[in-house]
Amino acid sequence: MKKNSAILFAFVSPAAILFLLVFLYPILRTLCMSFFKIDGVTDAFSKWQFVGLENYQKLLSTTLFRISMGNLFRIWAFGGILVLSLSLLFAVIITSGIRGKSFFRAMIYLPNIVSAVALATMWLQYVYSPKFGLLKSFFTMIHLDKLARIQWLSNDHKFMALLIAYCFGMVGYHMLIFASGIERISGDYFEAATLDGANRLQQFRHITLPLLKGMFHTNITMWSVSSVGFFVWSQLFSTVTADTQTITPMVYMYMQIFGAGNSVTERNAGIGAAVGVCLSLCVVLIFQLCNRLFKDKDLEF
Amino acid sequence: MSFFSKEKTYRDPIRWQKELRLAPAYLLLLIWIFFTVVLLGWVVLASFSTTKEIFANNLLSSGFHWENYEKAWVNSDVSTIFFNSLFYSLSSVFLLVLVCAPAAYALSRFSFRGNQLMQNAFVASMGVPVVMIVLPLFAMVAGLDILNHVIPNKLTLIFLYVGINVPYTTIFLMGFFANISRAFEEAAAIDGCPPGKCFWQIMLPMAQPGIITVSIFNFINVWNEYFISLIFGNSDQVRSVAVGLYSMINSMKYTGDWAGMFASVIIVFLPTFVLYLFLSERIIAGVTGGGVKG
Numbered sequence: 372m373k374k375n376s377a378i379l380f381a382f383v384s385p386a387a388i389l390f391l392l393v394f395l396y397p398i399l400r401t402l403c404m405s406f407f408k409i410d411g412v413t414d415a416f417s418k419w420q421f422v423g424l425e426n427y428q429k430l431l432s433t434t435l436f437r438i439s440m441g442n443l444f445r446i447w448a449f450g451g452i453l454v455l456s457l458s459l460l461f462a463v464i465i466t467s468g469i470r471g472k473s474f475f476r477a478m479i480y481l482p483n484i485v486s487a488v489a490l491a492t493m494w495l496q497y498v499y500s501p502k503f504g505l506l507k508s509f510f511t512m513i514h515l516d517k518l519a520r521i522q523w524l525s526n527d528h529k530f531m532a533l534l535i536a537y538c539f540g541m542v543g544y545h546m547l548i549f550a551s552g553i554e555r556i557s558g559d560y561f562e563a564a565t566l567d568g569a570n571r572l573q574q575f576r577h578i579t580l581p582l583l584k585g586m587f588h589t590n591i592t593m594w595s596v597s598s599v600g601f602f603v604w605s606q607l608f609s610t611v612t613a614d615t616q617t618i619t620p621m622v623y624m625y626m627q628i629f630g631a632g633n634s635v636t637e638r639n640a641g642i643g644a645a646v647g648v649c650l651s652l653c654v655v656l657i658f659q660l661c662n663r664l665f666k667d668k669d670l671e672f
Numbered sequence: 673m674s675f676f677s678k679e680k681t682y683r684d685p686i687r688w689q690k691e692l693r694l695a696p697a698y699l700l701l702l703i704w705i706f707f708t709v710v711l712l713g714w715v716v717l718a719s720f721s722t723t724k725e726i727f728a729n730n731l732l733s734s735g736f737h738w739e740n741y742e743k744a745w746v747n748s749d750v751s752t753i754f755f756n757s758l759f760y761s762l763s764s765v766f767l768l769v770l771v772c773a774p775a776a777y778a779l780s781r782f783s784f785r786g787n788q789l790m791q792n793a794f795v796a797s798m799g800v801p802v803v804m805i806v807l808p809l810f811a812m813v814a815g816l817d818i819l820n821h822v823i824p825n826k827l828t829l830i831f832l833y834v835g836i837n838v839p840y841t842t843i844f845l846m847g848f849f850a851n852i853s854r855a856f857e858e859a860a861a862i863d864g865c866p867p868g869k870c871f872w873q874i875m876l877p878m879a880q881p882g883i884i885t886v887s888i889f890n891f892i893n894v895w896n897e898y899f900i901s902l903i904f905g906n907s908d909q910v911r912s913v914a915v916g917l918y919s920m921i922n923s924m925k926y927t928g929d930w931a932g933m934f935a936s937v938i939i940v941f942l943p944t945f946v947l948y949l950f951l952s953e954r955i956i957a958g959v960t961g962g963g964v965k966g
Contacts, residue, residue: 378868379778386775386838387790393835394797397805404807412807413814461704464697468690477952478705484948484955486896488914489941492921493715496933503729505710544959551960592799599801603898607918621899624803628810629903640807647803654799 404644412628412640419641426645436646439618442605446534446619447598454538454545455590459583461542462549463575476550480543487540491607494536499523524608529616533608541597545590552586553579588665595657599650620646719934726930740935748924750936752909753916758943759826760912761894764833765887768841771834773883776845777871781857791846794839802836802899813904822909829905829912833894841886844958848882849875885958888951892944913940 405426407419430436465476482490498505501522510519523532556579564574602621609617613626624646627639691698717731719740725733744750779787809832818824852875860870876883901912911919917940924933948955 375867376784379782379784381868382774382778382871383790385771386842389771389835389838390790390793390797393809393832393838394800394805395793397808398800400808401804413811461701464701467694467697469694469697469701470686470691473953473956475701475705476956477948478708479701480952480956480959481708481948484892484896484944486914486917486940486944487898488917488921489937492917492933492937493711496921496930497714497718498711502727505714508729547956547959596799596801600803600899603914621801621803625903628807643803644807647801647805647807650801651804654801658799 401644401647404641405648407641409640409644410638412643414640422641426639426641427649430642430645430649435613435615435618436620436623438615439620439623440649442530442617443598443601443619445530446537446601447595450534450538450541450598451591451594453534454541454594455587457538458542458545458590459549461546462553463579465546465550466553476547479546482540483543485540487603488607490540491536491604494532494539495524495607498536499532524610526616529608529614533604533617536608537601537604541594545594548590548593549583549586552583556582584665588661591661592658595654599654620650715934716938719931719938721931723928723930723932726934737931740931741939743929744932744935744939748920748932748936749908750916750920750939753911753913754939756826756909756911756916757895757913760830760833761891763830764837764894765890767830767834768837768890769883769887772838772841772845772886773876773879774871775838776842777849777875777879779842780846780849781854791843794843797839798843806899806903810903819904819907822907825905825907825910829901829910832900832904833897836900837890837893841890844886844889845879845882848879852878885954888947888955889958892947895944 404419406421406423408422408426409419461479465472465479469475497503501507501524504523506521506523507519510516521528523529560578560582561574564578569577600621601619602625605617605619605622608614609622624643627646628643714731718726720736720738721731721740722734722737725731745754778784779791813819813828816824818828856874856878857867857870860874861867865874895912896914897912898914898918901915902918905911906915917936920936921933924930924936
């Protein structure tokens with residue numbers, strides 16, 4: 372058995388070492404950094420200055436950071452409702468016995484495999500373009516000139532434009548998860564319900580929805596994880612640095628540490644680390660909430 | 673397996689009453705897909721037109737302009753970022769299989785101290801925001817003076833892409849190894865095949881469907897990755913497609929070369945799209961299959 376454990380070690384250690392280097396050590400160090408004042412990211416530990424919770428206090432009293440958290444919350448909440456309801460709707464349609472199911476499914480998932488930069492550029496430079504944009508041409512065609520004149524990328528509409536474009540690309544993934552959940556529900560339930568005289572809507576409300584609990588759990592978790600990392604879309608949609616309409620915590624942190632820009636008053640890597648800790652706490656909080664909300668395991672099927 | 677294949681060869685006869693009841697459903701899907709097609713189709717057509725035509729909204733009125741692609745590929749150096757990303761993606765995909773397949777096999781097959789802990793840690797790390805790990809990594813990389821040298825910089829990027837995707841790839845592959853019968857290893861052991869050799873020659877080929885699926889995902893992920901590439905590879909010779917495209921778009925907006933910009937977008941879009949065209953069924957099955965719980 373000695374030989375076997377050597378082989379076992381050889382099999383597991385590369386993955387374990389990479390994990391330690393890329394996840395465990397950086398996570399612990401970031402946590403540590405958030406309690407120190409650090410002038411440069413690359414500074415050695417000896418130059419760090421312990422400040423306790425001061426970084427967090429500073430962060431929470433910074434208007435720009437609070438705006439960025441507000442934006443992130445709006446993206447998470449409104450975008451979440453939009454994406455999850457659309458993807459649930461499409462999942463129900465896809466699994467309702469329509470023809471060309473795999474074609475439709477593949478088409479709806481398609482935006483998920485496209486580079487976010489490419490997809491965002493298509494939206495920005497084509498759909499929302501004030502000169503030759505899709506929305507402008509469409510509304511002009513059906514003579515809604517008022518709508519055609521809307522500047523989608525002006526400050527008033529930018530956030531909505533960003534949210535819609537982002538959500539469009541996310542629907543496919545969540546739809547697949549819902550659809551796999553619906554397909555797992557035994558047809559017997561629906562048959563029995565039909566015999567008892569339940570209509571389509573009642574069946575959905577009393578069979579599909581309760582049995583999709585686990586899928587809601589997965590979807591909300593995945594949606595939260597991807598929202599927290601909201602960065603590319605925000606960077607592409609902002610026209611100035613520190614654009615209050617589109618800034619998210621990750622963009623704020625990037626500006627603080629890596630980006631130039633006049634909005635940075637003081638260079639302190641500790642604050643950047645504190646942003647990371649705050650976002651991680653949000654994820655943990657949502658995980659806990661979800662586990663509590665969807666915890667009952669009595670719905671085995 | 674491909675985009676166009678039918679789910680099953682047997683087809684139900686068309687029952688018009690049923691289809692008619694589903695009409696609103698079809699309509700909704702068609703509207704959504706029509707929009708997707710218009711979005712992509714217009715950009716493709718625009719990439720073959722001149723900037724003047726794009727602004728006048730009469731695409732292709734002077735025929736196909738292949739030179740947009742030529743200009744983007746040669747003058748704007750799309751070729752550099754394209755081959756950079758191809759190199760990053762392919763190397764990462766290969767290394768990830770090399771690192772994660774043995775680990776996934778060991779984790780799913782053998783009980784040893786720390787097995788469950790490692791699995792839990794891997795699953796948990798998939799929820800860790802990248803901001804939580806980027807600063808120490810940057811300190812490490814910058815401390816080694818890597819960012820000023822092209823080759824070490826490229827290798828560092830690959831190291832990071834591999835490291836970040838290790839948990840996902842391992843957990844995904846575990847599901848595939850768990851489903852392979854133990855009878856194969858037992859037979860191999862009786863025939864005197866050492867466990868190491870048994871893995872590479874028997875188990876790995878048997879997990880091939882999983883390895884192919886996870887490799888496609890890793891390829892797409894690395895190809896489209898933005899944040900890590902932005903922070904660790906933002907110099908001319910190192911840029912990946914996502915970061916390169918972003919800086920290109922910014923400069924093309926000022927030079928007013930919209931046609932060239934759309935051509936660059938299509939070049940970046942093409943590789944993952946072609947993959948998807950042929951492997952969509954496999955990709956879709958993979959989303960809900962292993963790895964991602966659900």
